[in-house]
Each structure stands twice: as structure tokens, then as C-alpha cells.
Amino acid sequence: MAFDDDGADDVFEAGGRGMQHHGLRRANEKAVLTVVGFNPGVSNAQIARKSGLAPQTVSAILGDIERAGLIRRGPVMRGRRGQPATPIFLRPEGGYAIGVDIGWRQAELVLIDLNANIVGSRRLPYAIPDPASIVAALEELVAAVKAELPQAARSRLLDLGVALPADMADGLRRLGASAAQVTDWQAFDISAALAARTGLEVNLFNDGNAACWAELIARPRPRPGNFIYFLVGTSLAAGIVADGKLWEGPTGKAANLGAMVVHVGADGPGMARHIASLAALEERLRRVGMDQAAADPALWDWPKIGNAVDRWIEDSAEALARVCFNTSTVIESHLVVLDSILPGPLTARLAKRLAAALAALPVPSYAPPEILVGQLGRQAPALGAAELPLFRRYF
Numbered sequence: 001m002a003f004d005d006d007g008a009d010d011v012f013e014a015g016g017r018g019m020q021h022h023g024l025r026r027a028n029e030k031a032v033l034t035v036v037g038f039n040p041g042v043s044n045a046q047i048a049r050k051s052g053l054a055p056q057t058v059s060a061i062l063g064d065i066e067r068a069g070l071i072r073r074g075p076v077m078r079g080r081r082g083q084p085a086t087p088i089f090l091r092p093e094g095g096y097a098i099g100v101d102i103g104w105r106q107a108e109l110v111l112i113d114l115n116a117n118i119v120g121s122r123r124l125p126y127a128i129p130d131p132a133s134i135v136a137a138l139e140e141l142v143a144a145v146k147a148e149l150p151q152a153a154r155s156r157l158l159d160l161g162v163a164l165p166a167d168m169a170d171g172l173r174r175l176g177a178s179a180a181q182v183t184d185w186q187a188f189d190i191s192a193a194l195a196a197r198t199g200l201e202v203n204l205f206n207d208g209n210a211a212c213w214a215e216l217i218a219r220p221r222p223r224p225g226n227f228i229y230f231l232v233g234t235s236l237a238a239g240i241v242a243d244g245k246l247w248e249g250p251t252g253k254a255a256n257l258g259a260m261v262v263h264v265g266a267d268g269p270g271m272a273r274h275i276a277s278l279a280a281l282e283e284r285l286r287r288v289g290m291d292q293a294a295a296d297p298a299l300w301d302w303p304k305i306g307n308a309v310d311r312w313i314e315d316s317a318e319a320l321a322r323v324c325f326n327t328s329t330v331i332e333s334h335l336v337v338l339d340s341i342l343p344g345p346l347t348a349r350l351a352k353r354l355a356a357a358l359a360a361l362p363v364p365s366y367a368p369p370e371i372l373v374g375q376l377g378r379q380a381p382a383l384g385a386a387e388l389p390l391f392r393r394y395f
Contacts, residue, residue, distance in 0.1 A: 010038060010039075010221045010222040010223050012034055012037075012038040012223065012244075012395075025061075028051075028053060028057065028061055029061050029064065029065060030394065030395055031051045031052075031053065032047055032051055032053070032058060032061045032062065032065065033065060033070065033071075033090075033394050033395050034051075034395045035047045035050045035051050036071055036088050036089065036090055037090050037114075037115075037394075037395055038221075039221075040087075040089050040090070041074065041087035041088070041089060042087065042088055043077075043085035043086060043087060043088065044058055044059060044062065044085070044086065044088070045085065047062075047088065062088065068094075069091060069093075069094050069156075070090065070091060070094040070095070070114070070394065071088055071089065071090055071091055071094070072088075072089050072090075072091045073086050073087070073088060073089075074086065074087035074088070074089060075087075090114050090115055091114065092113040092114050092115040092117060093113060093114070093150075093153050093156070094113075094114045094156065095113070095114040095156050095158070095390055095393070095394060096111060096112065096113055096114070096119075096149065096153065096156050096157040096158075096390075097111075097112055097157070097158070097159040097160070097161060097386040097387070097389050097390045098110070098111050098112075098142060098145065098146075098157070098159070098160045098161070098200070098386055099112065099160075099161045099162075099163065099210070099381075099382040099383055099384065099385035099386025099387070100138060100160065100161070100162050100163065100382055100385060101163040101207060101210070101379075101381035101382035101385060102129060102134060102162060102163065102164055102190075103129070103165070103207070103233065103234060103381075104128075104129060104165070104168075104171050104172065104175055104234045104235070104279075105125065105126070105127075105234060105295045105296075106123055106124055106125040106126065106295070107123070107124040107126075107129075107134060107137075107138065108121075108123055108124075108378060108379060108381070108382040109121060109122040109123070109124070109138070109141050109142070109145065109382060110379060110382045110383055110386055111145040111146075111148075111149075111157075111386070112383065112386045112387065112390070114390065114394070116217055116383070116386075116387055116390075118379075118383070119148075119149075120145035120148050120149075121145075121379075122141045122144065122145060124137050124138070124141065125295065127295075128172070128175065128176075128177050128181055129172075129185070130181065130184065131184055131185055131188040131190055131193075132184075132188070132193075134190075135190060135193045135194055135197060136197075138194065138197075138198075139194075139197040139198060142160065142198045142200070143198075157200070158200060158201055158389075158393070159200060159201050159202075159203065159386075159389035159390065159393065160194060160195075160198055160200040160201065160202045160203070160389075161202075161203045161204075161205060161210065161384075161385030161386050161387075161388055161389045162190065162191070162194065162202060162203070162204050162205065162385055163205050163206070163207040163210040163211070163381035163382060163384065163385040164190075164204060164205070164206065164207060165206075165207050165235055165237065166206050166207075166208070166253045166256045166258075166259070167235055167256070167258065167259065167273065168185055169182050169185065169186060171234065171235050171279070172185065174274075174279055174283075175234075175279065190204070191203075191204050201389070203385075203388065203389045204252065205248075205252060205384070205385050205388060206237075206239075206248070206252055206253050206254075206255075206256070207231075207237045207381040208229070208231065208237035208238040208239045208255060208256065208257075208258070208381075209239045209246055209247075209248050209252065209254075209255060209384070210239075210380070210381045210382075210383075210384030210385040210388060211229065211231045211237055211239060211339070211376070211380035211381040211383075211384050212229040212238070212239020212240065212241060212246060212255070212337075212384065213239070213246050213384040213387060213388055213391075214376055214379075214380045214381070214383040214384030214387055215229055215239075215337055215339065215374050215375065215376060215380060215384075216241055216246070217384075217387055218375050218376060224241070224335050225241065225242075225243060225244040226241060226242055226243065226244075226331060226332070226333045226334070226335065227240075227241050227333055227335040227336065227337055228240055228257070228324055228327050228328065228331070228333050228335070228336045228337070228369070229241070229336075229337045229338075229339070229374070230257070230276075230320060230323075230336070230337070230338050230339065231339045231340065231341075231374070231380055231381070232276055232277060232278070232316070232338070232339070232340035232341070232342065232347075232350065233277065233278060233340065233341045233378065234277060234278050234279050234341075235258060235273045235277045235279060236257070236258035236272055236273035236276050236277045237258065237381065238255055238256065238257035238258055238323075239255050240254070240255040240257075240327070240331060240333075242331045242333070246388075247331075257272065257323050257327060258271065258272050258273030258276075258277070259271050259272070259273065260272050260322075260323050260326060260327075262275070262318075262319045262322040262323060263322075264315050264318045264319050264322070265315060265318075272319045272320065272322075272323050275315055275316055275319040276315075276316035276317075276319045276320050277316075278297060278341065278342075280312070280316075281308070281309070281312045284308055284311075284312055285305060285308055288308060290304070290305050290308060292305070297341055297342060297343070298343065302343065302346070309346070313346070313349055313350050313353055314353060316350060316353075317350060317353035317354045317356070317357040318357050320338070320354050320357070321354060321357035321358045321360075321361060322361075324336050324354070324358060324369065325358065325361055325363065325366070328369060333369060334367070334369045334370060335369055335370050335372065336354070336369045336370070336371050336372070337372045337373075337374050338350065338351045338354060338371060338372070338373060338374060339373065339374025339375070339376060339377060339380060340374075340377065341377055341378040347373055347374075347377075348373055351371050351372075351373050352371075354371055355368065355371045358371075
């Protein structure tokens with residue numbers, strides 16, 4: 001199938017970022033791979049037009065990256081106006097990366113190929129995350145998923161991305177961890193430990209940023225250049241895409257919107273993540289004697305706790321609406337993507353209530369943003385943690 005150049009601008013269009021200077025060959029390769037990766041079936045001429053590179057330069061680069069095993073050529077497309085065109089595609093087996101999301105209740109691991117297809121996955125449950133134990137277990141899981149690759153492909157697995165909550169210490173305390181367990185996390189260099197045990201290049205990411213990136217990649221063309229992202233999980237992860245870029249900040253922990261202080265109900269000001277999160281819902285259920293024994297929300301007795309969930313959804317929507325409004329005044333975003341680890345119908349209900357809460361804000365001339373439901377759920381942080389190193393290495 002050839003790429004259909006519909007004229008719509010996608011956030012990943014190279015837009016003339018390719019350069020002609022011979023000393024910038026690597027940058028030009030990345031520009032070409034970006035066009036190919038996000039426009040499967042694109043032709044040489046279309047790559048030249050979208051990258052801003054000369055056709056001869058594109059042809060030479062395509063030859064190099066084909067020999068490197070990163071792309072493949074499809075059957076020649078005949079019967080069209082002009083010269084026959086050859087569609088260009090990424091080779092999925094051209095590169096691999098592993099992503100790990102280390103949460104408070106479990107770690108999620110995915111192995112992806114160059115097309116961001118998940119080719120292996122594992123889940124590691126625990127009561128309280130102990131860094132040394134988690135690293136030892138992840139070493140085994142990484143070895144297991146790597147062994148599932150064909151022998152010739154294993155040398156193309158170079159990167160391990162790790163997604164961590166920005167509020168790990170706060171979350172541990174709220175889950176009943178001891179002071180010593182909190183201190184262990186604060187003093188532990190998990191990046192160095194995993195690099196030593198796996199032999200992979202390790203990249204650390206905020207879980208909200210990683211999940212936001214995964215959602216951006218998963219969106220159909222044309223991908224939005226500006227949006228606010230939330231993942232309602234044990235805590236509240238969040239991310240921002242602004243002007244086509246993931247807003248990570250100088251330390252990689254920017255867009256920590258769950259830490260934003262809001263005022264909902266009679267409890268006074270508080271962090272949004274202490275309202276719009278599964279930990280907050282669990283706390284409500286404990287107070288009324290309706291604790292859920294299972295750590296996995298998929299196993300909760302949702303009909304039994306329906307009334308408590310209804311009230312939590314109302315308060316969560318109010319908190320998220322305030323965060324959305326305050327954030328949109330900074331980045332001028334007209335789109336919010338809301339995802340969660342809740343069952344699908346509850347995520348849809350929360351999104352609907354968020355839209356209503358935004359529409360009800362007493363702000364003159366405010367045009368509420370569009371609300372979309374996310375597509376990836378609990379795997380979003382791990383998937384983004386794998387995609388980001390691949391993107392930065394090749395695109």
C-alpha cells in the first residue's frame with residue numbers, strides 16, 4: 001500500500017528539517033527515517049518533498065539505511081501519472097527496545113519493534129516496590145523476552161526505557177510503606193543498576209510523559225501538536241504535548257499536573273492526584289468498610305461499590321476540570337486525552353463528566369477543550385518508555 005499524501009500536516013512531518021550539508025548526514029538520515037516511519041509506503045519523491053532534502057540526497061540515504069536493515073522497499077506502483085514509484089516502509093525487525101513501567105503495585109514490561117508493535121510482555125506484581133528486588137526480577141524478565149527474539153535480531157535490542165512516577169515517595173507513604181522503604185527508593189540509582197545487569201542503555205522517564213508519548217504515537221494522522229494528557233491509575237500521571245514536542249522540562253519531570261493544587265468539595269485545597277486517582281478511591285472505600293481485596297482494579301466488585309464510585313467520579317471530574325483549565329491557560333490547548341486503568345465504561349463515564357465539569361466552569365468566554373478517551377490504558381507508560389529511546393536513536 002502506497003502512502004496517500006492527503007496534504008494534512010502531521011506533527012511528525014519533517015517540514016524541511018533535513019539539511020544539505022554533508023557534515024549533517026546523521027541528521028538527514030533521521031529526517032528520512034521520520035518521514036518513512038510516520039508515513040508508511042511513502043515514495044522517494046514524497047520523502048524529498050516532506051524532508052526538504054534533494055532527491056539525490058534522499059536516494060543515497062535510502063540506500064544506506066536499507067543496507068543497515070532499517071527499511072524495505074515494496075512492489076513498484078505502476079499505472080499512475082508520472083514515473084513508477086516504489087513505496088518505502090520501516091523494517092519492524094530493524095530495531096527493538098524494552099519499556100518498563102515501575103508502579104506502586106506492579107511493574108509492566110513490553111518489548112517492541114521498530115514499528116512500535118508489542119512483540120513480548122511481562123507483568124511483575126508486588127505489595128510494596130523494593131528497588132533491589134525489582135531490579136533482580138527485571139533482569140530475569142529482560143533476559144526472558146530477549147530470548148524470544150530470533151538469534152540474529154538480539155543484537156538490535158539496544159535500549160531499555162524505565163517509566164517512574166514523579167511522586168514515588170508520596171505514593172509509597174500513602175500506600176503504607178515504611179520510612180526505610182521510602183529512603184531506599186530515594187537513594188537508589190535504578191538506571192545504573194539496570195544497565196549493569198542487562199547490558200542495555202537505560203533511559204529514565206516520568207511515567208506521565210512516557211504514557212503521553214505513547215498516546216501521541218498511537219493517534220491516527222494527522223496527530224495533534226498540542227494536547228493535555230491524563231492517566232488515572234494508582235496515582236494521577238499526566239503529560240503535555242506542546243507545539244509538537246513532549247514537554248519534559250530540564251529534569252524530565254515537567255507536566256506533573258497531578259501535583260497541581262485544586263479546591264473540590266468541603267475538604268479544602270489538595271493535590272489533584274489525591275482526588276482523581278485509584279488510591280484516593282481506595283481510601284474512600286476503606287473509610288466506609290468497602291475495601292477491595294484485589295490490587296488489580298479489573299478484579300474489583302464494581303457493582304457493589306457503585307455509589308462510592310459515582311461520588312468519586314464526580315469529584316475527580318471537578319478536580320481534573322480545574323487542572324485542565326489552569327493548564328490550558330498556559331499552553332493554549334484545545335484537546336484533552338483522558339485514559340485510565342479503570343474498566344472501559346468507567347473511563348468513558350469519567351471523560352463525559354469531565355466534559356460537563358469543564359462546560360460548567362464559571363469563566364466568561366471560555367471554550368472547553370475537546371475530550372478524547374485514551375487508547376492504551378495500563379500499558380501506556382511502559383510502551384512510551386520503549387518508544388522514546390527508539391525514536392531518539394533513529395528518528
